[in-house]
Amino acid sequence: xxxKALTGSRSYLGLLGAxxxxxxxxxxxxxxxxxxxxxITGLSRDVPWGLYISQFTFLVGVAASxxxxxxxxxxxxYKAFGRLAILGxxxxxxxxxxxxxxxxxxxxxxxxxxxMILHPTPHSILFWxxxxxxGYLVLNVLVSRATFRAERAGTPPPRWVKPVIYLSIxxxxxxxxxxxxxxxxxxxxxxxxxxxxxxxxxxxxFASGPSILIxxxxxxxxxxxxxxGREAIAKLGEIVAYGMAVNVFFVALELFTALYSDIPSxxxxxxxxxxxxxxxxxxxxxxxxxxxxxxxxLVLLLVPGLRRNETVLAVAAAAVVLSLxxxxxLGMVVTxxxxxPLGHVTxxxxxxxxxxxxxxxxxTGALVLTVLYKIAITVREELEA
Amino acid sequence: MTGIGRRRFLGLAGLGAAGAAAVxxxxxLARASRAEPAPGAAAGKRWAMVIDVQRCKxxxxxxxxxxxCHAAHNVPxxxxxRHEIKWVWKERHExxxxxxxTPYTPAAVRERPTLVLCNHCDNPPCVRVCPTExxxxxxxxxxxxxxHRCIGCRYCITGCPYGSRSFNFEDPRPHLRGExxxxxxxxxxxVEKCTFCSERLAVGKRPLCxxxxxxxxxxxxxxxDLGDEGSAxxxxxxxxxxxxxxxxxxxxxxxxxVL
Numbered sequence: 001x002x003x004k005a006l007t008g009s010r011s012y013l014g015l016l017g018a019x020x021x022x023x024x025x026x027x028x029x030x031x032x033x034x035x036x037x038x039x040i041t042g043l044s045r046d047v048p049w050g051l052y053i054s055q056f057t058f059l060v061g062v063a064a065s066x067x068x069x070x071x072x073x074x075x076x077x078y079k080a081f082g083r084l085a086i087l088g089x090x091x092x093x094x095x096x097x098x099x100x101x102x103x104x105x106x107x108x109x110x111x112x113x114x115x116m117i118l119h120p121t122p123h124s125i126l127f128w129x130x131x132x133x134x135g136y137l138v139l140n141v142l143v144s145r146a147t148f149r150a151e152r153a154g155t156p157p158p159r160w161v162k163p164v165i166y167l168s169i170x171x172x173x174x175x176x177x178x179x180x181x182x183x184x185x186x187x188x189x190x191x192x193x194x195x196x197x198x199x200x201x202x203x204x205x206f207a208s209g210p211s212i213l214i215x216x217x218x219x220x221x222x223x224x225x226x227x228x229g230r231e232a233i234a235k236l237g238e239i240v241a242y243g244m245a246v247n248v249f250f251v252a253l254e255l256f257t258a259l260y261s262d263i264p265s266x267x268x269x270x271x272x273x274x275x276x277x278x279x280x281x282x283x284x285x286x287x288x289x290x291x292x293x294x295x296x297x298l299v300l301l302l303v304p305g306l307r308r309n310e311t312v313l314a315v316a317a318a319a320v321v322l323s324l325x326x327x328x329x330l331g332m333v334v335t336x337x338x339x340x341p342l343g344h345v346t347x348x349x350x351x352x353x354x355x356x357x358x359x360x361x362x363x364t365g366a367l368v369l370t371v372l373y374k375i376a377i378t379v380r381e382e383l384e385a
Numbered sequence: 386m387t388g389i390g391r392r393r394f395l396g397l398a399g400l401g402a403a404g405a406a407a408v409x410x411x412x413x414l415a416r417a418s419r420a421e422p423a424p425g426a427a428a429g430k431r432w433a434m435v436i437d438v439q440r441c442k443x444x445x446x447x448x449x450x451x452x453x454c455h456a457a458h459n460v461p462x463x464x465x466x467r468h469e470i471k472w473v474w475k476e477r478h479e480x481x482x483x484x485x486x487t488p489y490t491p492a493a494v495r496e497r498p499t500l501v502l503c504n505h506c507d508n509p510p511c512v513r514v515c516p517t518e519x520x521x522x523x524x525x526x527x528x529x530x531x532x533h534r535c536i537g538c539r540y541c542i543t544g545c546p547y548g549s550r551s552f553n554f555e556d557p558r559p560h561l562r563g564e565x566x567x568x569x570x571x572x573x574x575x576v577e578k579c580t581f582c583s584e585r586l587a588v589g590k591r592p593l594c595x596x597x598x599x600x601x602x603x604x605x606x607x608x609x610d611l612g613d614e615g616s617a618x619x620x621x622x623x624x625x626x627x628x629x630x631x632x633x634x635x636x637x638x639x640x641x642x643v644l
Contacts, residue, residue: 037573038537039555044467048539048552108537108552108574115517115536126516126540187510187634188546341548342501343480346467 004378005371011223012374019367026360029353030105038108041354046346047337049106051354055361056102058208058329059095060179061201063136065209066092067172068239070143074165080231083380086151087220087228088213089144090372095209096137096175098365105357125181132175139168152379176201189336191269194257200250201328207243208324210236211317218314220373226380230310237313241301244320248294273335278345283334286326293323429612430525432505432581434595435621437643438478441598441605442497448475449601450500450594454579457593459570461560470551472579473502473594481630485644500606502594503528503549503579504630504638511541511550520576525610526639527581537574546634550578581608611639 033040043050069088072078081088107113121127143165150157180198187193214236217228258266271277276284300306300316307313339345350358441447454460454473463469475498479486486495509528512520519534520541542550556573558565568584571577582592590596595608609618621627627641 037553037555039465039468039573041554043554045469045542045551046467046548048542103538106538108539108576109535109572112517112534112536115519115534119517119534121516121518123513124516124540125514126538130516182540186514186544187636188544337543341546342476343483 001375001379002371005374008374012370015370016367019363019370022363023360023367026357026363029356030360032353033105033357034110038106040351042349042351044346044348046340046344047334047348049333049337050348051350051358052102052106054329054333055358056099056106057179057201057333058325059099059102059365060133060176061205061324061328062209062212063092063095063099063133064172064176064202065205065213066140067169068206068210068236068243069213070165070172071169072235074162075169078235080229080235083226084213084217084228084232084236086144086148086376087217087373089140089147090376091209091213091216091369092140092172093137093144093372094365094368096133096140097368098361099133100137101361101364102358105361125178125185129175129178129182132171132178136168136171136175139164139171143168148376148379152383173202176205183333183336188341190265191336194254196250196253200247200254203243203247203250204324204328205243207240207247207320208328210239210243211320214240214313214317215321216369216373218310220377224377224381226377226384233310233313234308237301237307237316240317240320241298241307244294244298244301247324248298268339269335272338272345273331277339280338280345280347282347282349283331287331290323290326290331293319293326297323431611431639432526432586433609433611433618433622433639433641434502434505434581434592435607435618435627435641435643436500437605437607438497438499439643440603441500444601444603446498447601447603449597450606451475453593453597454582456562457566458568459557459561459565460577461557462562463555463557463560465554468554470553470557470577472551472577473500475499476501482628482642482644485628499642501547501549501630502640503581504547504636504640505581507637507639508635510544510546510634510636514540514544516540523583527583527586528578529580529583530576530578532569532571532575532577535575537576539576541576546631546636547638550576552576 029040041050041052066088069081069085073081073085104110104113116127116130143161146161146164147157150161177198180201183189183192184194184197214233217233217236221227255270258270268277272280273283274287275281297316297319300312300319307316334348338347451471451473455471458472460470460472477495478497478499479490479495481499481501505526505528507522507526509520509522512522512528515521516538517534517536519531519536520528522528537552539552542552553571553573553575558570561570582590582594585592591608592606595606598604598606607618607621609616611619611622613619614623621643622641625643628644629638629641632638
């Protein structure tokens with residue numbers, strides 16, 4: 001099947017070339033990081049996790065969100081998602097791959113990464129995150145391969161697929177829950193020490209993931225003769241509206257608890273995030289942009305007349321992705337470290353080299369996504385021809 | 386090899402890899418359900434330290450303990466402040482014990498340099514989060530660190546409520562403070578911290594910071610075995626009003642303070 005990804009229009013090959021170049025740049029800078037150490041990043045003694053782990057956290061949500069297509073289609077037999085399901089699964093696979101890559105590039109001694117398997121440590125949440133993420137990758141590869149091959153051959157999928165699909169649904173929830181547990185079980189970091197972190201992660205994932213899928217589905221329709229369907233895209237818009245509304249509600253719950261209880265150790269993190277602390281306010285402007293984009297997207301999503309216009313929906317989806325990327329991919333992780341346990345306000349700014357490594361990981365993920373989508377689209381086009 | 390043959394082969398290889406990974410995981414799950422003291426551990430020993438801030442503050446600017454530790458353990462002086470590595474150091478009183486500061490506390494007390502180091506907790510969060518058991522608690526209470534097993538994920542730094550751990554963002558060896566000692570230097574990409582001078586305790590000596598403090602006739606640091614009721618540290622812990630950092634977190638630090 002892979003041969004279908006090797007031929008295509010000039011613009012397709014150009015896209016592959018550009019993404020390969022991005023991946024190559026990231027790889028070269030990563031080799032430099034391997035040589036020098038994580039000193040090439042903006043990380044510090046006070047802020048030991050930054051851009052890499054933030055991207056990992058954001059992308060776990062994108063990966064988990066495939067369940068928002070899988071569940072209606074396979075459990076509720078919602079037929080309109082028939083053409084979209086494979087796009088959802090083929091988004092989850094590169095998303096998990098990027099998660100694993102972002103953890104890998106963050107490790108100080110990558111040659112020893114295998115120690116996590118040689119010395120498995122069940123009391124560490126990181127161990128369980130490795131288990132659920134790799135398991136989710138395997139489940140998605142199994143399911144998408146079997147269903148896709150069956151569809152291509154015009155036969156019903158093999159019988160073993162159904163239970164695997166059912167297993168993949170709670171498993172999708174588990175990857176983001178366990179990822180939240182990485183943070184919310186730490187007495188050292190009051191900002192994350194909140195039981196709503198896992199539900200909030202899930203709500204934001206079910207807004208941002210389907211938003212990315214909307215944008216991808218619109219792009220697929222525009223640049224190929226394969227149409228994932230108006231109804232399917234409109235339904236995704238509804239899912240995003242629910243996800244975003246619940247996410248904003250959860251953020252408001254967090255803010256109420258922190259502001260009304262007025263406990264300095266909790267409040268200071270929120271103050272740093274939105275206003276700045278001791279004159280340090282690198283994240284604050286970003287967070288206000290995130291809030292504004294979130295509010296604007298919510299208006300566009302909640303008014304049915306607006307949401308049903310696909311151009312408006314595309315704008316709303318882009319606003320949701322950007323808003324939640326700022327929230328999770330920039331603010332959430334770093335703010336847990338500011339102020340530090342000793343009350344120091346050390347700001348973190350990613351370096352250019354760090355950003356290039358991240359760009360490389362994103363390019364690699366986009367490359368895998370492009371190849372998978374190309375295969376899916378070509379097969380669909382052949383079936384419909 | 387046909388397409389199907391290749392797929393079957395890859396599938397079987399995947400199953401084999403999963404099976405190979407399952408063996409150590411099953412072993413670890415079995416281990417986790419048992420709690421046995423490490424073999425050869427001295428029964429009843431519990432190392433602890435008392436820091437008498439009243440004695441220490443009389444010598445403002447003194448850092449003989451810090452110097453002695455960092456020189457002997459090849460703790461580097463990294464050029465970038467954000468890459469700083471420290472095992473024992475001084476922090477402002479208001480940062481170490483914010484709950485002991487009122488709006489009326491005089492500046493001299495707020496800013497009083499207070500010695501901090503790894504607390505060698507009874508219930509260490511760093512040990513709980515480490516995914517490779519590169520850090521663990523010994524039966525005698527010392528929270529140890531194996532820099533050869535550490536993968537450098539920095540989860541322990543994130544989990545420590547006291548900021549006691551440092552990461553080697555770059556190779557520390559070009560930045561040693563003087564001639565290297567016999568103590569092993571570290572490599573880039575691993576975490577390190579105070580080990581209560583486990584290498585000295587093993588040969589019957591006390592931690593360097595304590596000896597250095599006594600050496601200048603100060604005696605603000607008292608170290609010993611809480612399992613031995615006759616030890617000086619036992620007498621202090623049982624006879625005086627002492628404080629620990631962030632006791633509300635339930636970590637049970639074994640570095641005590643006389644404020």
